[in-house]
Amino acid sequence: MSKEDGIRLLNELKDKLSKKDLEKREKLFEQAERFVNNAQVVQATKIKSFADEEDKKIRVDLEIRAGWAFMGLFIIVVYMLFSLLNHIVKL
Amino acid sequence: MIVTDLSYTNFMDDPIIYDAMQMVWYDLLNDLALEYDFTSKPYLSSLLPDGTKDRDANPIFHTHIKEYNRAVRIIQIPENEPQSTHIQGYLNVFGDEEYDDEIIDELVIHLVYSEISKILTKSWIKAWLVDHLDKSEMEEILDEQSLLLEKE
Numbered sequence: 357m358s359k360e361d362g363i364r365l366l367n368e369l370k371d372k373l374s375k376k377d378l379e380k381r382e383k384l385f386e387q388a389e390r391f392v393n394n395a396q397v398v399q400a401t402k403i404k405s406f407a408d409e410e411d412k413k414i415r416v417d418l419e420i421r422a423g424w425a426f427m428g429l430f431i432i433v434v435y436m437l438f439s440l441l442n443h444i445v446k447l
Numbered sequence: 448m449i450v451t452d453l454s455y456t457n458f459m460d461d462p463i464i465y466d467a468m469q470m471v472w473y474d475l476l477n478d479l480a481l482e483y484d485f486t487s488k489p490y491l492s493s494l495l496p497d498g499t500k501d502r503d504a505n506p507i508f509h510t511h512i513k514e515y516n517r518a519v520r521i522i523q524i525p526e527n528e529p530q531s532t533h534i535q536g537y538l539n540v541f542g543d544e545e546y547d548d549e550i551i552d553e554l555v556i557h558l559v560y561s562e563i564s565k566i567l568t569k570s571w572i573k574a575w576l577v578d579h580l581d582k583s584e585m586e587e588i589l590d591e592q593s594l595l596l597e598k599e
Contacts, residue, residue, distance in 0.1 A: 395496075400491075400492030400494065401490070401491050401492055402491055402492055403491060403506070403520065403541060404505055405505060405506075405522055405555065405557075407522075407557055411535070412535040412537065412555075412557040413535070413537050417539070419541060419542075421547075
């Protein structure tokens with residue numbers, strides 16, 4: 357997987373988000389994109405979490421799998437809607 | 448290892464302080480492992496592609512108990528970054544059932560180092576790796592205690 361593929365996957369993921377969810381994660385996606393752009397060949401298992409300053413549950417996780425050419429890149433945006441709702445209710 | 452006089456605020460700038468800071472978390476885990484008789488191993492690579500150590504603190508510490516398929520990952524934030532919370536934990540699943548042989552249930556903790564965040568981290572790790580709280584119980588504790596700190 358090339359860096360371009362990684363960026364493409366990030367963009368595909370962004371397209372799936374609602375405007376509201378994307379706004380919350382815009383800065384986090386920028387950080388994730390910067391990481392992908394700066395990454396060299398990675399052949400090890402890694403996780404990088406780019407989290408909101410105020411609520412860490414709002415985050416973009418890059419899961420990098422061992423043995424993939426560039427990155428076994430699973431990009432997960434965790435909505436955590438249930439947790440967020442709980443969080444809001446408790447507030 | 449006892450670290451008493453190091454400034455944790457600049458742990459990202461100095462590899463020696465970073466490594467000492469990292470040892471604080473390994474010592475904390477080792478204390479728990481000795482007391483409650485379990486073994487765990489790192490599950491992520493801590494190396495950069497050129498073979499040098501990755502010192503970005505994302506994560507600064509990670510460990511996995513294969514027997515229970517549970518892991519802990521700590522992400523440490525420099526104190527000088529504006530943060531409204533000093534510690535927050537949540538549960539994550541590392542892996543995808545469709546593609547991976549093994550998926551790992553992770554306790555992920557974001558924190559700024561302090562005595563209270565260290566105490567809370569130890570308590571959360573014990574609850575997750577030793578007491579084996581189920582996910583809903585664990586999430587309840589994490590939410591309540593993260594919020595508690597946020598209000599202080």
